Amino acid sequence: MNYKNFIYMEDRNFIFAYVPKVACTNWKSLLRYMAGVDDWLNTKLAHDKKNGGLRYLNLNEANDAALLKSDNIKKFAMIRDPYSRILSAYLNKVESRLPLTSDTGNANHDYFCNVTLKIDDFRKKHLDLNSYPNITFEVFLLWIKFGKDWESKDEHWATQVTLLRYPQVKFDIIGRFENIDQDSTQILNQMGCSKAFPSQSDVKFAPTKASEKMDDYYSDVERGLVTNLFSADFSAFGY
Numbered sequence: 001m002n003y004k005n006f007i008y009m010e011d012r013n014f015i016f017a018y019v020p021k022v023a024c025t026n027w028k029s030l031l032r033y034m035a036g037v038d039d040w041l042n043t044k045l046a047h048d049k050k051n052g053g054l055r056y057l058n059l060n061e062a063n064d065a066a067l068l069k070s071d072n073i074k075k076f077a078m079i080r081d082p083y084s085r086i087l088s089a090y091l092n093k094v095e096s097r098l099p100l101t102s103d104t105g106n107a108n109h110d111y112f113c114n115v116t117l118k119i120d121d122f123r124k125k126h127l128d129l130n131s132y133p134n135i136t137f138e139v140f141l142l143w144i145k146f147g148k149d150w151e152s153k154d155e156h157w158a159t160q161v162t163l164l165r166y167p168q169v170k171f172d173i174i175g176r177f178e179n180i181d182q183d184s185t186q187i188l189n190q191m192g193c194s195k196a197f198p199s200q201s202d203v204k205f206a207p208t209k210a211s212e213k214m215d216d217y218y219s220d221v222e223r224g225l226v227t228n229l230f231s232a233d234f235s236a237f238g239y
Contacts, residue, residue, distance in 0.1 A: 001153050003163050004049065006057040007031055008067060014074040014191055015057070015067070017164050020156040021088045022080040022177050023184075025203045028054065034193055043203050059165075068169060075169065076187045079160050080177035081239050082230035087217055088210035089156045090140050094119065098135060115151050119143045137217045141225040161232045174237075 007016045009031065016031060018024040025043055033040040037053045045052045057064040067073060093112045100120055103109075116135065122143045123132055132139050144152050155163060164171070173190060175183030184197040200207050218226075233239065 002060055003155050004056040005163055008055045008057055012192055017077040019160050019163050021085045022078050025205050026198045029198055029203050033195055075171045076173050077164050077171055078175040079237055082233045083226055084210045086157055086226055088208045090137050091208040093156055094140055118149045122147050138222055159230055159232050161236050166236055
């Protein structure tokens with residue numbers, strides 16, 4: 001998949017690589033503010049690659065790929081502990097759409113409703129229904145590991161090394177979600193932005209509080225699956 005998650009701010013001479021579930025709504029909103037967009041806190045537009053007012057690099061094009069390789073352009077990113085990141089993705093994108101109803105696949109419903117239906121289809125076709133009568137965090141992880149749907153490679157649960165093209169891409173700063181106050185300030189200073197990092201209430205995005213719910217969702221089984229699925233992230237970033 002061609003993940004278009006490198007945002008080029010030409011007038012400020014930097015590239016920011018967003019990672020979903022790592023305060024990406026906050027970062028995109030801030031980048032829209034730096035781009036001079038009036039409604040920079042419009043979170044729907046923040047995620048709209050076509051109409052949001054930000055330039056996303058298409059790394060299949062030679063000119064954009066060259067920008068990413070340039071030593072003269074600063075590059076920033078932020079990463080997160082894979083255990084809490086993938087749980088946050090599950091809580092926000094899948095569990096929030098449960099239980100499934102006859103209306104879940106309605107055309108008026110969003111993309112992740114259809115994703116949830118595909119996870120359930122995987123459960124019915126490939127898992128023991130007595131052991132897995134419903135979608136759970138474990139079922140979700142098994143779908144990512146063994147599912148054939150292209151949605152199982154969605155950016156919300158793709159590895160961070162894949163999204164960041166790391167270590168091939170050389171970053172000036174890679175901040176950590178677990179140290180967001182200090183690291184976001186450092187990155188913003190390098191970006192030349194004096195605006196404070198927006199809170200979850202500023203961007204109207206309720207936190208999943210995944211880090212606080214780890215004990216409720218993780219047994220040795222789930223931990224083993226995540227360790228395997230995101231082994232490249234654990235190795236690259238020292239989590």
